[in-house]
Amino acid sequence: VNQAFLDRVRIVLVNTSHPGNIGGTARAMKNMGLSQLFLVDPRKYPHDEATRRASNADDVLEGAVVVDSLSQALAGCDLVIGTSARERRIPWPLKDPRATAAEAISSRYQGNIAILFGREHSGLTNDELQMCHLHMHIPTNPDYSSLNLAAAVQVVAYEFRMLALDAPIEVGEESGWDMPLADAADVERMHEHMAATLASINFIDPDNPKQALTRLRRMFARIRLDDMEVSILRGILNRIDKTVAKIKAD
Amino acid sequence: VNQAFLDRVRIVLVNTSHPGNIGGTARAMKNMGLSQLFLVDPRKYPHDEATRRASNADDVLEGAVVVDSLSQALAGCDLVIGTSARERRIPWPLKDPRATAAEAISSRYQGNIAILFGREHSGLTNDELQMCHLHMHIPTNPDYSSLNLAAAVQVVAYEFRMLALDAPIEVGEESGWDMPLADAADVERMHEHMAATLASINFIDPDNPKQALTRLRRMFARIRLDDMEVSILRGILNRIDKTVAKIKAD
Numbered sequence: 088v089n090q091a092f093l094d095r096v097r098i099v100l101v102n103t104s105h106p107g108n109i110g111g112t113a114r115a116m117k118n119m120g121l122s123q124l125f126l127v128d129p130r131k132y133p134h135d136e137a138t139r140r141a142s143n144a145d146d147v148l149e150g151a152v153v154v155d156s157l158s159q160a161l162a163g164c165d166l167v168i169g170t171s172a173r174e175r176r177i178p179w180p181l182k183d184p185r186a187t188a189a190e191a192i193s194s195r196y197q198g199n200i201a202i203l204f205g206r207e208h209s210g211l212t213n214d215e216l217q218m219c220h221l222h223m224h225i226p227t228n229p230d231y232s233s234l235n236l237a238a239a240v241q242v243v244a245y246e247f248r249m250l251a252l253d254a255p256i257e258v259g260e261e262s263g264w265d266m267p268l269a270d271a272a273d274v275e276r277m278h279e280h281m282a283a284t285l286a287s288i289n290f291i292d293p294d295n296p297k298q299a300l301t302r303l304r305r306m307f308a309r310i311r312l313d314d315m316e317v318s319i320l321r322g323i324l325n326r327i328d329k330t331v332a333k334i335k336a337d
Numbered sequence: 338v339n340q341a342f343l344d345r346v347r348i349v350l351v352n353t354s355h356p357g358n359i360g361g362t363a364r365a366m367k368n369m370g371l372s373q374l375f376l377v378d379p380r381k382y383p384h385d386e387a388t389r390r391a392s393n394a395d396d397v398l399e400g401a402v403v404v405d406s407l408s409q410a411l412a413g414c415d416l417v418i419g420t421s422a423r424e425r426r427i428p429w430p431l432k433d434p435r436a437t438a439a440e441a442i443s444s445r446y447q448g449n450i451a452i453l454f455g456r457e458h459s460g461l462t463n464d465e466l467q468m469c470h471l472h473m474h475i476p477t478n479p480d481y482s483s484l485n486l487a488a489a490v491q492v493v494a495y496e497f498r499m500l501a502l503d504a505p506i507e508v509g510e511e512s513g514w515d516m517p518l519a520d521a522a523d524v525e526r527m528h529e530h531m532a533a534t535l536a537s538i539n540f541i542d543p544d545n546p547k548q549a550l551t552r553l554r555r556m557f558a559r560i561r562l563d564d565m566e567v568s569i570l571r572g573i574l575n576r577i578d579k580t581v582a583k584i585k586a587d
Contacts, residue, residue, distance in 0.1 A: 115488060120478040142483060178515050181508035185499065224506055226498060228370040233392065238365060238491045245475070245492045249435065252476055288576040299569050309510070309560040316556050319549055326540040330580055337587050 089251040090120065092192055096247055097123040097201045098240060099160045101215060104207050106131045110140025110148065111237025112204075117144035119244035120251070123199070124151040125160040140237075157203070157215055161271035165198035165311075166191055169211050169219035170239060172232055177301055179222045180309060184246040187223045192250055195264060195311070201271070202243060207236055217304045218275060220311060266313035277317050277324075278304060284324045287331045339501040340370065342442055346497055347373040347451045348490060349410045351465060354457050356381045360390025360398065361487025362454075367394035369494035370501070373449070374401040375410040390487075407453070407465055415448035416441055419461050419469035420489060422482055429472045434496040437473045442500055452493060457486055516563035523567050527574075528554060534574045537581045 098116055103109055109132060113124060124147055126132060132153065141148045154160050161167055168187055182190065191200045203219065205211035216222065225242055227234055282300055285291050291299060348366055353359055359382060363374060374397055376382060391398045404410050411417055418437055432440065441450045453469065455461035466472065475492055477484055532550055535541050541549060
């Protein structure tokens with residue numbers, strides 16, 4: 088088993104309502120050899136029901152990191168995967184769990200790999216999905232796709248373990264890159280900066296502010312920015328900001 | 338989806354203790370498009386807890402066939418698969434769920450395919466396992482292999498569905514994209530425009546003009562920009578140009 092790979096996989100539960108699902112997730116993870124659990128603003132946690140459903144996976148539950156915001160959960164991650172049940176209006180790179188695991192084990196990702204699972208009834212918001220490089224869809228029966236949260240984690244964790252059991256797959260597309268891939272939290276800050284700067288030069292259409300930003304996010308998600316690129320883009324934004332400031336000063 | 342194959346898959350729960358697991362199994366099955374459920378001598382069934390856990394998979398639950406003995410559940414089956422957590426004293430043909438599904442879809446099996454899941458704590462007896470052609474083992478973490486019954490059904494049903502799907506889910510720039518890919522000449526003009534604009538805001542280092550531009554070219558080359566993205570990027574450059582022109586006019 089490529090345990091080093093499984094150790095880099097971080098399950099992130101966003102805004103979970105039912106503590107039983109948190110416990111069920113811990114159990115599903117431990118069964119498949121995963122250990123990193125992050126809880127973003129859980130409704131009820133800690134909770135007896137979480138502990139009970141975790142069964143003997145209480146070590147995973149006790150190691151769970153509770154954070155307030157999604158971006159905190161993505162620190163140290165260079166691949167962010169969102170689980171999505173719905174068709175998006177703007178298509179995003181989408182894979183099934185097997186192809187997702189194959190992408191994740193690629194040598195270009197050296198940091199943590201975050202897999203986001205959304206709310207029991209409403210999933211991830213559009214804003215949350217836009218923080219992901221890749222969307223993953225579990226190919227359920229279209230007439231009945233209501234996978235329980237812990238069951239979805241079980242299926243995904245199983246696929247990652249199946250892949251870790253084989254000899255490591257070398258996707259190799261971009262191995263030997265000269266710069267480390269950017270941390271997801273740094274990229275998120277760059278996007279916030281970009282939104283502010285684009286508003287300051289009146290690029291963003293006030294009637295439809297999100298459309299262009301969503302497309303820019305999707306574009307950069309496909310690129311998988313490296314550290315140097317983020318720093319170049321921040322440099323460009325800073326120069327635009329200074330130019331705008333000069334106008335205001337005059 | 339090869340639904341005819343999925344329709345021939347029969348999930349057989351042997352002597353299940355907890356009715357909640359029967360309901361969870363029905364839900365896991367329906368999620369993956371399976372419908373044949375057989376219950377061999379269940380401890381408590383029918384039961385409110387089974388109905389509750391089945392959620393909206395009540396049609397699978399209502400269609401469940403309750404029998405007294407395992408051999409009754411195997412009528413009409415020409416492949417019988419036993420799930421086994423334990424190493425057997427006498428080795429038996431053993432496969433993981435993926436290889437099991439691949440075997441099951443083989444054209445030599447035309448009848449129903451039974452997959453047996455044993456008791457929550459003790460699994461299948463040796464006598465029951467000896468009624469199977471094949472033993473299936475879900476490759477769990479050896480330090481913690483206590484898969485919940487419904488979770489085990491979920492993983493197996495998922496593998497069977499993955500095999501029944503005609504093609505893997507994959508949306509990328511090559512297929513299922515919402516915009517045509519940009520013409521190379523348009524991308525080239527965008528790069529020239531970008532170089533000019535970045536010079537006008539003094540972003541480009543006069544001592545080393547090419548380094549940043551080369552990195553920006555490499556960055557955009559890693560994806561295939563689509564028409565809309567090129568037009569957004571040109572729009573941003575135009576806004577920067579206008580901002581700079583305003584300064585010069587003052």
